Amino acid sequence: MNAQSNDIATYNFAYLDEQTKRMIRRAILKGIAIPGYQVPFASREMPMPYGWGTGGVQVTASIIGPDDVLKVIDQGADDTTNAVSIRAFFKKVAKVAVTTETAKASIIQTRHRIPEHPLNAGQVLVFQVPIPEPLRFLEPRETETRKMHALEEYGLMHVKLYEDIAKHGRIATTYAYPVKVEGRYVTDPSPTPKFDNPKMHRSPALQLFGAGREKRIYAVPPFTDVVSLDFEDHPFEVQTFDQPCALCGAENVYLDEVILDDHGGHMFVCSDTDHCEKRRADGHHGHLAPETHLASEETEPAE
Amino acid sequence: MTDEPLLRVSALSKFYGSRVGCENVTFDLWPGEVLAVVGESGSGKTTLLNCVSTRLLPSSGTASYRMRDGQWRELYRMSEAERRFLMRTDWGFVHQNPADGLRMTVSAGANVGERLMAVGDRHYGRIRATAVDWLSRVEIDEDRIDDEPRAFSGGMRQRLQIARNLVTGPRLVFMDEPTGGLDVSVQARLLDLLRGLVTDLGLAAIVVTHDLAVARLLSQRMMVMKDGRVVESGLTDRVLDDPRAPYTQLLVSSILQV
Numbered sequence: 001m002n003a004q005s006n007d008i009a010t011y012n013f014a015y016l017d018e019q020t021k022r023m024i025r026r027a028i029l030k031g032i033a034i035p036g037y038q039v040p041f042a043s044r045e046m047p048m049p050y051g052w053g054t055g056g057v058q059v060t061a062s063i064i065g066p067d068d069v070l071k072v073i074d075q076g077a078d079d080t081t082n083a084v085s086i087r088a089f090f091k092k093v094a095k096v097a098v099t100t101e102t103a104k105a106s107i108i109q110t111r112h113r114i115p116e117h118p119l120n121a122g123q124v125l126v127f128q129v130p131i132p133e134p135l136r137f138l139e140p141r142e143t144e145t146r147k148m149h150a151l152e153e154y155g156l157m158h159v160k161l162y163e164d165i166a167k168h169g170r171i172a173t174t175y176a177y178p179v180k181v182e183g184r185y186v187t188d189p190s191p192t193p194k195f196d197n198p199k200m201h202r203s204p205a206l207q208l209f210g211a212g213r214e215k216r217i218y219a220v221p222p223f224t225d226v227v228s229l230d231f232e233d234h235p236f237e238v239q240t241f242d243q244p245c246a247l248c249g250a251e252n253v254y255l256d257e258v259i260l261d262d263h264g265g266h267m268f269v270c271s272d273t274d275h276c277e278k279r280r281a282d283g284h285h286g287h288l289a290p291e292t293h294l295a296s297e298e299t300e301p302a303e
Numbered sequence: 304m305t306d307e308p309l310l311r312v313s314a315l316s317k318f319y320g321s322r323v324g325c326e327n328v329t330f331d332l333w334p335g336e337v338l339a340v341v342g343e344s345g346s347g348k349t350t351l352l353n354c355v356s357t358r359l360l361p362s363s364g365t366a367s368y369r370m371r372d373g374q375w376r377e378l379y380r381m382s383e384a385e386r387r388f389l390m391r392t393d394w395g396f397v398h399q400n401p402a403d404g405l406r407m408t409v410s411a412g413a414n415v416g417e418r419l420m421a422v423g424d425r426h427y428g429r430i431r432a433t434a435v436d437w438l439s440r441v442e443i444d445e446d447r448i449d450d451e452p453r454a455f456s457g458g459m460r461q462r463l464q465i466a467r468n469l470v471t472g473p474r475l476v477f478m479d480e481p482t483g484g485l486d487v488s489v490q491a492r493l494l495d496l497l498r499g500l501v502t503d504l505g506l507a508a509i510v511v512t513h514d515l516a517v518a519r520l521l522s523q524r525m526m527v528m529k530d531g532r533v534v535e536s537g538l539t540d541r542v543l544d545d546p547r548a549p550y551t552q553l554l555v556s557s558i559l560q561v
Contacts, residue, residue, distance in 0.1 A: 138406070158420040158425070162412070163413050166448075
């Protein structure tokens with residue numbers, strides 16, 4: 001695409017060169033064709049350290065176009081370092097419009113949350129994945145885990161859940177909770193809280209997963225079955241919170257604990273900042289909400 | 304015992320380049336029968352065991368196994384998926400070093416339960432009850448069920464490995480020096496336990512050992528190997544009491560008398 005514009009003339013559109021993007025798109029297409037299967041790809045060096053979302057950034061760079069609207073969240077928040085940096089990166093190298101509003105975004109790159117606002121058909125959710133192999137901590141050999149996926153030998157995954165129940169009396173895995181995609185591949189939903197697992201099931205949005213260091217891409221196409229693994233007598237259940245969000249009063253959302261002082265003061269607030277701000281703008285109040293609230297950020301247009 | 308064997312091995316050879324692993328080994332194994340393979344180290348016992356258990360592919364020869372439905376299947380023509388399924392349901396493999404056969408970082412209960420989960424059991428309570436039952440059958444206290452095998456003694460690890468293998472009710476168990484590296488009193492108890500389990504469950508087993516006492520105690524039939532070839536085979540008591548091949552005579556006369 002039109003690479004030679006004025007200020008950062010040496011970079012191609014969206015940072016990666018076109019051949020690399022084609023290679024990644026092929027991996028993505030293969031991933032979509034085989035839901036939940038980890039497709040190896042030639043991960044590139046990115047101008048950020050491994051573990052900061054190099055996989056997600058490469059996926060986003062490969063699918064983003066000039067008309068896209070990008071939202072980036074880090075643990076649900078639009079205003080943390082990782083989210084701000086990646087948003088600024090694509091604003092600079094792809095000159096795309098960015099937003100914090102879930103509903104307005106066409107691509108949402110996420111680190112470890114799925115937004116509370118339901119996603120629509122046409123939206124793409126890009127996950128940053130640190131360790132794509134759900135069996136890794138039980139079976140360290142890659143040759144063996146690939147064979148286990150190929151032969152659908154997933155007894156080991158339940159060994160992990162068994163260990164949880166034996167040690168804690170219940171399935172204590174709260175994030176990176178293993179799922180079975182379309183009845184075939186056991187897949188790591190990335191370290192999202194298991195609270196978000198049900199949102200993956202038959203989601204109208206396309207879900208793409210990129211692991212830069214581990215060089216794997218996988219995908220959950222829209223309207224795909226995503227079932228969390230469990231035991232008959234210990235069924236899967238999501239976290240519940242005994243109080244609503246302290247700022248917006250929302251219930252049935254995922255909450256973060258925020259420490260307020262050195263004397264044990266704390267509050268629970270929505271982890272999804274956009275959702276929280278929207279609710280406060282609509283007049284919802286939690287018991288710790290300040291009197292005046294910030295107006296939620298508008299979409300920043302493309303330059 | 305039925306009139307049909309469980310396993311038929313015919314002219315099995317394995318070469319490592321020009322070196323002989325084992326050569327031209329032929330035998331049948333009947334249901335409920337324990338066959339001991341003895342010989343000095345380097346005689347090809349373990350190579351033979353690994354070939355028969357499909358952990359190694361032989362250079363030539365065949366091995367057929369009678370499946371639970373009575374069908375004969377040629378082992379080296381089965382797909383890898385079928386072989387692995389057979390390995391974790393109808394077969395067991397007891398390694399000399401328990402660390403090779405156990406998952407050292409998960410609890411004893413999960414070690415026993417893994418095979419059940421692998422064949423589709425998804426009921427925690429049932430899996431745990433089965434694990435408790437099997438731990439007691441191999442004389443491991445129930446309150447050790449949530450401990451990792453790392454915290455177990457050598458003898459306990461070996462017993463745990465046996466329980467882990469037998470939980471799916473296999474018909475054939477391969478054992479590679481099951482008492483190797485254990486002190487004599489622990490060995491004696493383990494042998495006692497194995498003998499009891501083999502008789503109770505009607506297991507067929509192939510036991511590789513260099514210890515003739517183990518062969519005498521566990522097996523009905525034995526094969527003596529040297530340099531990759533079988534030099535003598537027959538009923539255990541006959542071979543040990545009346546060895547015919549010169550090498551067997553040497554082996555039997557080498558036993559230390561206390």
